[in-house]
Amino acid sequence: MSQQKDTNRRVVLASRPHGAPVEANFRTEHQHIPQPAEGEVLLRTIWLSLDPYMRGRMSDAPSYVPPIGINEVMGAGTVAIVEQSNHSDYAPGDWVVSQNGWQDYALSRGNGLFKLTGPVLKHPSWALGMLGMTGFTACMGLLDIGQPQAGETVVVAAATGAVGSIVGQIAKLKGCHVVGIAGGAEKCRYAEEVLGFDACLDHQNDDLAEKLKRYCPDGIDVYFENVGGKVFNAVLPLMNSKGRIPLCGLVADYNATEAAPGPDRLPQFQDTILRKRLRVQGFIVTQDYGHRFEEFFRQMSQWVAEDRFVFREDVIDGLDNAPETFIGMLEGRNFGKVLVRVAADKPGGK
Amino acid sequence: MSQQKDTNRRVVLASRPHGAPVEANFRTEHQHIPQPAEGEVLLRTIWLSLDPYMRGRMSDAPSYVPPIGINEVMGAGTVAIVEQSNHSDYAPGDWVVSQNGWQDYALSRGNGLFKLTGPVLKHPSWALGMLGMTGFTACMGLLDIGQPQAGETVVVAAATGAVGSIVGQIAKLKGCHVVGIAGGAEKCRYAEEVLGFDACLDHQNDDLAEKLKRYCPDGIDVYFENVGGKVFNAVLPLMNSKGRIPLCGLVADYNATEAAPGPDRLPQFQDTILRKRLRVQGFIVTQDYGHRFEEFFRQMSQWVAEDRFVFREDVIDGLDNAPETFIGMLEGRNFGKVLVRVAADKPGGK
Numbered sequence: 001m002s003q004q005k006d007t008n009r010r011v012v013l014a015s016r017p018h019g020a021p022v023e024a025n026f027r028t029e030h031q032h033i034p035q036p037a038e039g040e041v042l043l044r045t046i047w048l049s050l051d052p053y054m055r056g057r058m059s060d061a062p063s064y065v066p067p068i069g070i071n072e073v074m075g076a077g078t079v080a081i082v083e084q085s086n087h088s089d090y091a092p093g094d095w096v097v098s099q100n101g102w103q104d105y106a107l108s109r110g111n112g113l114f115k116l117t118g119p120v121l122k123h124p125s126w127a128l129g130m131l132g133m134t135g136f137t138a139c140m141g142l143l144d145i146g147q148p149q150a151g152e153t154v155v156v157a158a159a160t161g162a163v164g165s166i167v168g169q170i171a172k173l174k175g176c177h178v179v180g181i182a183g184g185a186e187k188c189r190y191a192e193e194v195l196g197f198d199a200c201l202d203h204q205n206d207d208l209a210e211k212l213k214r215y216c217p218d219g220i221d222v223y224f225e226n227v228g229g230k231v232f233n234a235v236l237p238l239m240n241s242k243g244r245i246p247l248c249g250l251v252a253d254y255n256a257t258e259a260a261p262g263p264d265r266l267p268q269f270q271d272t273i274l275r276k277r278l279r280v281q282g283f284i285v286t287q288d289y290g291h292r293f294e295e296f297f298r299q300m301s302q303w304v305a306e307d308r309f310v311f312r313e314d315v316i317d318g319l320d321n322a323p324e325t326f327i328g329m330l331e332g333r334n335f336g337k338v339l340v341r342v343a344a345d346k347p348g349g350k
Numbered sequence: 351m352s353q354q355k356d357t358n359r360r361v362v363l364a365s366r367p368h369g370a371p372v373e374a375n376f377r378t379e380h381q382h383i384p385q386p387a388e389g390e391v392l393l394r395t396i397w398l399s400l401d402p403y404m405r406g407r408m409s410d411a412p413s414y415v416p417p418i419g420i421n422e423v424m425g426a427g428t429v430a431i432v433e434q435s436n437h438s439d440y441a442p443g444d445w446v447v448s449q450n451g452w453q454d455y456a457l458s459r460g461n462g463l464f465k466l467t468g469p470v471l472k473h474p475s476w477a478l479g480m481l482g483m484t485g486f487t488a489c490m491g492l493l494d495i496g497q498p499q500a501g502e503t504v505v506v507a508a509a510t511g512a513v514g515s516i517v518g519q520i521a522k523l524k525g526c527h528v529v530g531i532a533g534g535a536e537k538c539r540y541a542e543e544v545l546g547f548d549a550c551l552d553h554q555n556d557d558l559a560e561k562l563k564r565y566c567p568d569g570i571d572v573y574f575e576n577v578g579g580k581v582f583n584a585v586l587p588l589m590n591s592k593g594r595i596p597l598c599g600l601v602a603d604y605n606a607t608e609a610a611p612g613p614d615r616l617p618q619f620q621d622t623i624l625r626k627r628l629r630v631q632g633f634i635v636t637q638d639y640g641h642r643f644e645e646f647f648r649q650m651s652q653w654v655a656e657d658r659f660v661f662r663e664d665v666i667d668g669l670d671n672a673p674e675t676f677i678g679m680l681e682g683r684n685f686g687k688v689l690v691r692v693a694a695d696k697p698g699g700k
Contacts, residue, residue, distance in 0.1 A: 228620055242638075247624050253617045262612020266619055267603045270578055274597050274632040281631075282624040288592075 001320060003104050003343040008033050009319055010103035013068045017058055020255040026323040033105045040107050041090045043080035045100045048340040049128040050326050055254040074102040077133060079124045095347055097127045102322050119305060121347045129162060129337045130304055130311045136296050137248060138166035140289040142224060145246035145281045150175030152221035157231050159200050160187040162337035167224045168197050169309050179215050181231055183332045194310055209234040228252040239276055247282040255330060312336030351670060353454050353693040358383050359669055360453035363418045367408055370605040376673040383455050390457050391440045393430035395450045398690040399478040400676050405604040424452040427483060429474045431695060445697055447477045452672050471697045479512060479687045480654055480661045486646050487598060488516035490639040492574060495596035495631045500525030502571035507581050509550050510537040512687035517574045518547050519659050529565050531581055533682045544660055559584040578602040589626055597632040605680060662686030
């Protein structure tokens with residue numbers, strides 16, 4: 001079903017997943033479209049961003065984001081059009097970044113809305129990618145925590161993913177030797193040939209550790225950790241003294257249901273941190289760097305205007321396909337930034 | 351045997367330990383006293399510092415310090431008297447901090463010597479403790495990486511050990527709530543009653559995790575990690591968002607001979623770093639902060655002059671007892687900073 005003018009489809013959390021989410025954890029409901037009160041706007045969703053952190057919100061275990069309640073709408077960043085406005089700052093037809101979640105329509109009092117103007121309107125979905133949380137995460141994690149210096153070696157996990165692909169390209173801009181890690185030959189080729197990484201290695205091959213050593217002959221100065229799991233085993237022995245590990249995500253572990261079997265790698269990790277004087281730091285971009293969004297947006301808008309970046313979007317049409325797409329993304333089946341095109345409108349084309 | 355005027359005793363590494371060191375890993379040799387060439391001084395050891403990091407140097411596995419060769423003298427920081435001098439900066443009778451290692455006499459060309467003058471001469475062994483590498487390690491790790499703020503909670507492992515006791519006292523000076531962890535009721539009582547910690551918990555008790563929770567009602571902002579092992583399991587769940595973990599030592603793991611059994615705690619650790627946006631950073635004071643020693647020495651000398659610190663020395667007489675004392679220290683049998691009094695001289699008393 002496509003977006004309707006008189007009905008709000010919404011995808012709610014039907015039950016909490018045990019391990020990997022399945023379609024039964026989601027339920028699509030249909031409602032009347034809500035009416036905006038004084039001071040509110042009615043927003044219509046055009047683009048919906050799917051991101052791995054949402055898996056954490058589906059569980060009620062402690063996480064860095066509060067859990068979504070059962071029967072509540074799945075949360076998500078969106079690009080939307082103002083349909084009706086009782087708010088002096090917004091007019092019908094305005095494009096905004098909002099937090100509509102997995103649904104066609106949502107009300108807002110303007111909190112957290114970000115109006116799209118200028119060049120980004122040529123490509124509004126970029127406001128959820130390069131110019132949005134994805135790019136912001138890549139930028140702050142790499143530059144503020146990773147602090148890459150020209151000539152240093154930067155390794156990026158999930159190299160063709162939304163965040164990883166930008167991390168690697170910024171690192172190249174900074175003059176680093178960049179080695180990506182991705183799943184499958186096609187992604188690796190893309191990272192090398194299109195994104196311009198110096199190399200990209202397939203973590204599905206058994207010889208990852210050997211290859212990584214060969215392609216990082218001077219060791220690793222910055223490892224942008226976006227994945228967790230076994231890739232870490234290959235990276236850790238190659239870290240240089242005073243290396244930095246910005247810890248951005250652990251998608252490989254999000255579906256884990258029980259403690260991992262031994263051996264216990266923690267003592268070895270601690271020993272390496274000590275011996276090599278590493279800095280390992282977790283961050284959540286909205287919480288740690290929210291005050292620097294404008295600074296990021298200016299810088300990244302300039303890079304985008306200069307055509308410095310390739311940014312691949314993996315677009316799926318239709319809100320009904322969001323659950324299946326999300327499940328696949330957690331298994332690494334996406335190729336680029338995952339977006340659901342909820343409606344096909346273009347700026348000015350309404 | 352005590353120190354002689356015509357013979358140099360030296361304790362060499364006879365063999366590499368497998369697991370905990372044993373006395374057979376050491377061998378005492380007797381030599382003629384070496385003669386200083388032009389530009390050299392002959393130093394006589396008075397105080398010898400024993401520190402856990404030396405365990406790493408006894409192995410040839412990669413470590414943050416190069417391994418000691420078989421049949422080489424065990425390395426160590428020492429306080430020594432200049433016996434003969436062919437160096438214009440030093441005169442017989444001068445007291446210096448040096449790196450003589452586990453022996454009575456050593457030659458030096460002046461590199462790395464630190465002449466003791468002023469108040470520290472009243473208590474020269476302090477130059478290996480509060481006013482030396484021990485205090486420097488505590489100060490830099492806590493203040494530069496830990497960055498404790500007044501009102502925050504600081505937890506210190508090995509609370510009555512050389513470094514830990516100073517960490518906790520500095521944290522108290524900074525207005526923090528300080529909870530120590532130590533082995534045995536006597537050490538815990540000492541930390542509370544003499545060092546002035548708010549509480550000190552015995553890691554030998556089964557209820558460490560519960561007690562730690564009770565005594566850190568506002569969570570933990572800084573954990574000064576000096577130990578590794580199971581204490582970490584109790585600390586990690588209590589870390590607050592944006593918490594800091596300066597990683598200074600892992601004495602509980604130094605004698606490990608094989609990978610620890612499961613479960614694998616690494617994913618949980620990474621998840622906590624991410625979720626709580628922790629900063630975990632290893633450091634080696636001589637390598638990371640060598641340029642700040644003067645600054646430290648001035649500050650700490652002032653605190654010492656103001657009698658702000660209690661510093662307990664665990665003094666053993668006689669170089670022959672160094673191996674046994676060192677082995678015991680790795681098992682936590684010491685109580686305070688471990689020093690071997692190689693000879694009994696006092697400044698001016700020669």
